[in-house]
Amino acid sequence: MNPDQKKPIVYLSARQVQGCTELAKQLTFFGFECRIFIKQSALLAAMYTEPPFAVLFGEEGLEGSSVEETLLLLQKLSRGPVLYITSALTVVEQIHYVKLGVTDFIYIPLDIQKLIDRLDVLLEKTQNSPYRVLIVDDSETMGRASGSILTQAEMQVQLIKNPLDVFVSLERFVPDIVLMDVYMPQCSGDEMAKVIRQQTRFDSIPIVFLSTETNRNKQLMARSMGGDDFWVKNMPAEELVASVTMTCARYRSLRRWMCCDSLTTLLNHTHIIEWLEREVKRSQKEALSLSFAMVDIDHFKKINDDYGHAIGDKVIKILARLLRHSINGEGAVGRYGGEEFAVVFSETSMIRAAQKLDSWRLRFTELIQMSDDIQFPVTFSAGIADLKNGMNAPQLIDAADSALYQAKHAGRNQVGLCQG
Numbered sequence: 455m456n457p458d459q460k461k462p463i464v465y466l467s468a469r470q471v472q473g474c475t476e477l478a479k480q481l482t483f484f485g486f487e488c489r490i491f492i493k494q495s496a497l498l499a500a501m502y503t504e505p506p507f508a509v510l511f512g513e514e515g516l517e518g519s520s521v522e523e524t525l526l527l528l529q530k531l532s533r534g535p536v537l538y539i540t541s542a543l544t545v546v547e548q549i550h551y552v553k554l555g556v557t558d559f560i561y562i563p564l565d566i567q568k569l570i571d572r573l574d575v576l577l578e579k580t581q582n583s584p585y586r587v588l589i590v591d592d593s594e595t596m597g598r599a600s601g602s603i604l605t606q607a608e609m610q611v612q613l614i615k616n617p618l619d620v621f622v623s624l625e626r627f628v629p630d631i632v633l634m635d636v637y638m639p640q641c642s643g644d645e646m647a648k649v650i651r652q653q654t655r656f657d658s659i660p661i662v663f664l665s666t667e668t669n670r671n672k673q674l675m676a677r678s679m680g681g682d683d684f685w686v687k688n689m690p691a692e693e694l695v696a697s698v699t700m701t702c703a704r705y706r707s708l709r710r711w712m713c714c715d716s717l718t719t720l721l722n723h724t725h726i727i728e729w730l731e732r733e734v735k736r737s738q739k740e741a742l743s744l745s746f747a748m749v750d751i752d753h754f755k756k757i758n759d760d761y762g763h764a765i766g767d768k769v770i771k772i773l774a775r776l777l778r779h780s781i782n783g784e785g786a787v788g789r790y791g792g793e794e795f796a797v798v799f800s801e802t803s804m805i806r807a808a809q810k811l812d813s814w815r816l817r818f819t820e821l822i823q824m825s826d827d828i829q830f831p832v833t834f835s836a837g838i839a840d841l842k843n844g845m846n847a848p849q850l851i852d853a854a855d856s857a858l859y860q861a862k863h864a865g866r867n868q869v870g871l872c873q874g
């Protein structure tokens with residue numbers, strides 16, 4: 455999440471504040487902003503002035519109105535999902551509520567993690583950033599023609615005329631797709647594709663040739679050099695938009711699988727280390743502070759032993775989500791392995807990083823962890839180190855790991871700072 459990005463607002467509507475406040479507190483911990491409504495009039499007025507991302511609606515309805523009446527009004531006013539918190543319902547009852555505009559059913563007893571997961575899925579659908587298209591074409595007219603079609607389809611487009619500038623754009627613009635002309639004076643598109651494909655970090659960016667070339671053999675030759683497809687230039691606008699959209703969506707989804715851990719959707723071990731290595735280089739070049747933390751759930755083996763592996767997984771997911779939302783775009787979080795996480799604090803001193811991490815630690819202790827109806831506490835320990843002159847990424851990881859070891863040794867549920 456970008457630091458300027460506003461927190462998604464969730465409205466909680468119920469007949470009584472009790473019960474809502476704890477749910478609101480839990481949702482707040484997970485990065486949502488909550489407003490509680492008891493009266494229908496207040497809820498409906500707020501829908502006009504500050505439309506929420508989602509509405510959570512309790513089965514007992516609101517003061518001064520029936521459930522059906524409020525749902526019908528919400529259906530007219532709400533642009534986002536309406537989640538109905540309810541006891542078990544028959545299929546006929548579910549259809550009744552779906553007709554009234556309910557988009558999701560959340561069953562009592564409330565499983566907060568399931569609710570958060572559901573909200574995350576719904577949120578992701580609304581937050582997909584526009585596709586980024588890099589067009590490489592020596593003809594400004596041709597490049598602009600494709601660019602304007604894609605811009606009108608709300609994509610972000612960068613046009614470069616000289617293929618030799620492509621690496622700067624790959625680094626800075628970070629495109630979802632490269633549309634490459636074939637015949638250019640500086641080098642051909644297929645030659646450039648071959649050079650790009652030498653660098654594995656750009657492997658997941660599709661390169662598509664846009665050309666008037668119709669000779670199948672020449673097309674195949676170009677693709678064998680590292681291009682992913684060959685599209686004809688001047689194809690109808692709607693076909694270009696559809697082709698780019700489908701290709702970008704597919705590669706985004708593949709990239710997620712390649713870079714992210716499947717349980718937590720955080721960066722996986724390889725990619726968080728790659729991120730750290732990039733940040734170490736940048737911080738040294740630009741003389742910036744950089745801190746790195748290792749975070750490890752305390753006595754996790756006992757959680758697995760007492761409540762089962764599935765509950766252990768759930769605790770890992772809860773901490774993952776808390777870390778992801780807390781870093782708030784000011785660094786990166788990855789799953790280092792098992793119940794261990796790595797946090798990169800960009801442009802942050804060790805003291806500032808430790809303050810942040812300690813506040814996350816306190817928040818984590820307040821989250822309700824549940825197995826069936828049993829609530830149990832979970833804590834984590836962390837170790838932080840900062841980048842010193844001449845240090846490399848493995849040395850920074852070792853320093854944070856030693857600080858984590860100290861924190862565990864000193865009694866756990868604390869943040870240890872690297873000494874020296």
Ligand SMILES: Nc1nc2c(ncn2[C@@H]2O[C@H](COP(=O)(O)OP(=O)(O)OP(=O)(O)O)[C@@H](O)[C@H]2O)c(=O)[nH]1
Nearest residue numbers: 750751752753754755756758763764766767792793
């Ligand atoms: N549920 C679940 N358990 C995992 C996963 N990965 C690793 N574990 C378990 O995590 C436990 C880690 O235990 P230990 O390394 O002994 O540490 P601990 O019990 O957390 O104790 P301290 O770190 O010393 O506080 C092991 O029992 C692993 O089997 C996972 O993805 N899911």
